[in-house]
Amino acid sequence: MTTTAALSNTLFNVAFGLYLVAMIAAFFRLAFTRVRADGVQASTTAGQRVGLVGTALVGAGFLVHLGSVVTRAMAAGRVPWGNMYEYGSAIALVVVGAALVLVQRRYPHLMGFIIAGALLMMTTSLLLFTEAGPLVPALESYWLQIHVSAMMFSSSVFIIAFVATALYLVKDRAERKVAMSTAFGGSTVGAAQVTAPPAGESDIVGRVAGDDLEEAEFASPTAQRDALNPLLFPVIPFVVVLTFVLLVWRAPLAAMIAASAVALIGSGVWYAIPHLPPAAKLDNLAYRTTAFAFPLITFGIMCGAIWAEEAWGRYWGWDPKETGSFVTWTLYAAYLHSRSTHGWRGRRAAWVGVVAFAALMITYYAVNLFVVGLHSYAGV
Amino acid sequence: MTDTLPPQADLPDGSAAASRPPGPRLPLIPGPIETAGLLWRRLRRMSTALMLLFGLSVATLLATFIPQEPVIASTVRLWRDGTEGPGETVARVFDALSLFDVFGSWWFAALTVLLFVSLTGCLIPRWRAFARNVRRPAARGGNLGRLTHHVTFDRPDGDDAAVLDRVDRVFRLYRTQRVTSRGGQAQLAVERGHWRELGSLVFHTSFYLLLIGVTLGAAFSFTGQIDIVEGRSFADTPLGYQSQTAGRLWDTDRHDARVTTIEDFEVTYLDGDNSFVADEFVSTVTFTPTDGGEPVTREIRVNHPTHFEGLTYYQRAFGFAPRITLRSGLDGGELYSTNLILRTDANGLWTARDKISQGSSDPDRPLPQIGIEVFFLPDAEFGPDGGIVFNSPEPNDPRLLVTIYSADDLGLDRPVPVSQLSWPQSAIIDQAMITPGQSVPFASGLFQVEMDTDIAMWTGLQVSHQPYRWLLLTAASLTLMGLVPSLYAYRRRLWVEVHDDHVVLAGVAQHRKSQFVEEFDTLTGRVGDALGTRPRPAPVASPTQTSTPRQTPGSPA
Numbered sequence: 001m002t003t004t005a006a007l008s009n010t011l012f013n014v015a016f017g018l019y020l021v022a023m024i025a026a027f028f029r030l031a032f033t034r035v036r037a038d039g040v041q042a043s044t045t046a047g048q049r050v051g052l053v054g055t056a057l058v059g060a061g062f063l064v065h066l067g068s069v070v071t072r073a074m075a076a077g078r079v080p081w082g083n084m085y086e087y088g089s090a091i092a093l094v095v096v097g098a099a100l101v102l103v104q105r106r107y108p109h110l111m112g113f114i115i116a117g118a119l120l121m122m123t124t125s126l127l128l129f130t131e132a133g134p135l136v137p138a139l140e141s142y143w144l145q146i147h148v149s150a151m152m153f154s155s156s157v158f159i160i161a162f163v164a165t166a167l168y169l170v171k172d173r174a175e176r177k178v179a180m181s182t183a184f185g186g187s188t189v190g191a192a193q194v195t196a197p198p199a200g201e202s203d204i205v206g207r208v209a210g211d212d213l214e215e216a217e218f219a220s221p222t223a224q225r226d227a228l229n230p231l232l233f234p235v236i237p238f239v240v241v242l243t244f245v246l247l248v249w250r251a252p253l254a255a256m257i258a259a260s261a262v263a264l265i266g267s268g269v270w271y272a273i274p275h276l277p278p279a280a281k282l283d284n285l286a287y288r289t290t291a292f293a294f295p296l297i298t299f300g301i302m303c304g305a306i307w308a309e310e311a312w313g314r315y316w317g318w319d320p321k322e323t324g325s326f327v328t329w330t331l332y333a334a335y336l337h338s339r340s341t342h343g344w345r346g347r348r349a350a351w352v353g354v355v356a357f358a359a360l361m362i363t364y365y366a367v368n369l370f371v372v373g374l375h376s377y378a379g380v
Numbered sequence: 381m382t383d384t385l386p387p388q389a390d391l392p393d394g395s396a397a398a399s400r401p402p403g404p405r406l407p408l409i410p411g412p413i414e415t416a417g418l419l420w421r422r423l424r425r426m427s428t429a430l431m432l433l434f435g436l437s438v439a440t441l442l443a444t445f446i447p448q449e450p451v452i453a454s455t456v457r458l459w460r461d462g463t464e465g466p467g468e469t470v471a472r473v474f475d476a477l478s479l480f481d482v483f484g485s486w487w488f489a490a491l492t493v494l495l496f497v498s499l500t501g502c503l504i505p506r507w508r509a510f511a512r513n514v515r516r517p518a519a520r521g522g523n524l525g526r527l528t529h530h531v532t533f534d535r536p537d538g539d540d541a542a543v544l545d546r547v548d549r550v551f552r553l554y555r556t557q558r559v560t561s562r563g564g565q566a567q568l569a570v571e572r573g574h575w576r577e578l579g580s581l582v583f584h585t586s587f588y589l590l591l592i593g594v595t596l597g598a599a600f601s602f603t604g605q606i607d608i609v610e611g612r613s614f615a616d617t618p619l620g621y622q623s624q625t626a627g628r629l630w631d632t633d634r635h636d637a638r639v640t641t642i643e644d645f646e647v648t649y650l651d652g653d654n655s656f657v658a659d660e661f662v663s664t665v666t667f668t669p670t671d672g673g674e675p676v677t678r679e680i681r682v683n684h685p686t687h688f689e690g691l692t693y694y695q696r697a698f699g700f701a702p703r704i705t706l707r708s709g710l711d712g713g714e715l716y717s718t719n720l721i722l723r724t725d726a727n728g729l730w731t732a733r734d735k736i737s738q739g740s741s742d743p744d745r746p747l748p749q750i751g752i753e754v755f756f757l758p759d760a761e762f763g764p765d766g767g768i769v770f771n772s773p774e775p776n777d778p779r780l781l782v783t784i785y786s787a788d789d790l791g792l793d794r795p796v797p798v799s800q801l802s803w804p805q806s807a808i809i810d811q812a813m814i815t816p817g818q819s820v821p822f823a824s825g826l827f828q829v830e831m832d833t834d835i836a837m838w839t840g841l842q843v844s845h846q847p848y849r850w851l852l853l854t855a856a857s858l859t860l861m862g863l864v865p866s867l868y869a870y871r872r873r874l875w876v877e878v879h880d881d882h883v884v885l886a887g888v889a890q891h892r893k894s895q896f897v898e899e900f901d902t903l904t905g906r907v908g909d910a911l912g913t914r915p916r917p918a919p920v921a922s923p924t925q926t927s928t929p930r931q932t933p934g935s936p937a
Contacts, residue, residue, distance in 0.1 A: 298859065298860060299860055302859075310683050311683050312694070313696070314846075318450070319451060320451075323440050323443050324444050327441050327444065330433055330436055330437045330440070331437050334430055334437070337429065338430055359437070
């Protein structure tokens, strides 16, 4: 291993540490920010300082990470996304970069969750670590640079979109629950009436609920937190990640560590419910990021087809990876469509977005690692 | 796709039925025309299109994890045998549902057709509406004061037309029209953003082009594979390839019997830790046209196919092809001589199997079948534990382990490639390690086996003719060109209305409402500059006019 490659690995680890501290700082700031009843947020002095330090750390982490990717490129003598380790690292870099540009200023409280996503990506990268080296001849093409770059950038933006979608689903649920309990004075008997309003009174019930929706934003913000079961937040991500890592890597220890980390982040989400931007804003962020990434992934798939034509003599052969990217593309197209369909807007569309992201992750990890095809990363 | 509201069905209300006058009642079971109409309306609905998209994703997801026969037939065979995968019974169920060939199955085709029918049902009215709307100039607006975005300016001097002349410049890039409002005021109607609909229409319509390109391309395509030893030639004839697939409309007369000669094959390997990874492999070939033209010599590399007179040549695979000769031990006569095409097996060893004699089942003169199996070690030695240690992928120290099999039935007369047969240990008649140039006696001198000193290579080429790819490229470019405006452009309409003592600027956006807020702010400033007046502060009295309506979650903004 050359010194440049060693430097790249060191920088990667430093960036990982910086992001970790920055993520903790972001959550710390959250804890020291009080949401007033009118929705205005005020941080204590300590919270503000920690927030500033956190932002600086993310910036520093980004620069160090960039250094790691650049030195890796120098060590390997090619674009630094030729295997799964490099690809994951580059995705995390773009996620942080895009978040710094798009999210940092407008929605500072989302940063912690986005960095968490980047850290997860880097962790899986480390599990798939490969020494810097050249590529097999089939991968030596300028189409590689275009195809893989487009796929990488779109995947990164899809990660941000997913964070926004998942948080939207949580915030939306909280807002609805609060609106409902305000409308009926918190009585469960009243809530039951929503599902079965007495005949002839549906108009009145509907209007009352509608008016109170307006006020829901101004109802006690911590009520939103109390409206949701705090146990579900760590448990669901824990189970999902545990299953996924066990299935993909069959490493119980790594699975436990990753699942515990995600469980902590899940609890963070629960705590952050009042701090999150209103559901409509989160939904809008999810849509805008998806609308940015979707043309990019379309372009990436097209470049992939052109590359396949040059390397393998056919533009589309239903290779598992091609099939997987087709699924992902279809599901994201369905997400965009469902947002303009009656009865699908809002939560249902968001769930389509979640499923589409799951397809993206399956196409990336599971297909690369398990299914034999031309895209297999032999020896990873 | 637009959103089509579900048809407002009459509620099956008991009272309505009771009050219906007696007479011919609607049939309970809809007739064929009603059914077709109902299905058509259903198919046109966006939610149906969404369901079809989900169906397509689920089908494709299955195809990702279940091996597909056209892609890896060998794995599918193992799944059917039950040696791999979930077992024989499940494989039979998969077969019944054609899950081993999802993309060739009838239900996948049906899904695609339905999706296209649904798309057509959506697109035709939309294209017509678009053609209508885009020709129609911006329309007049009423009740401007009730629009979400509206602002009032002091009226500058001059008549109505002069006032509107001032703001004309602001809306240079918009479609405008001077109209008179219902109340009789002079109005400038402004519109922009038809790009969104056009983009969306182009995006969706490009899929027809894609479908046509794929279908035509598949129908007229030809792909042939050939593995050939350097120095040899092959002719472009229908039987000239080892395996081939041709589209239904491929014209076999297009094979012009041109001769392709493999002049040379070179492979270079990487250095250091990756010394077993091929860096580059190049075939140098000469094409001899049949029309008496000059032979042309070209190089074919990975990622760099060569085009020659309508056919494209791809570098696909390569390997060793040592020449093995079997001579009779009695008179030295040549019994068998060939360049064996060696391929790597699961353990990374170069191996091949071939038929030497098919034998004879003639009861008078029965002869056993004879087969040869070889393992080739380019540069390797046996480690202390009996394992093989590879030194280099290059043939620096070539050795060949030759095994001769003989039995009454080695399966050589079966229509199965010899490489897929397996022969029993009991059929081995002799085995020996030979080096180039060496002649080794086999079976107590019954045969002599030799290997040539020069270790030849073979190269695997793919030859294909894939027409109509320009259609696909056009479709792909249209898809992208339509996609971007359909997501980013947005339709909005604005009006400038001149009243006796004030001028009103009002506007409304159909999509991306948050984006329009910024645009309206900018336009307010520019209209104010053009008029030379400041906007009046918004009236406080009526909250319904000033408060921005609360955005519902999920509204496309």
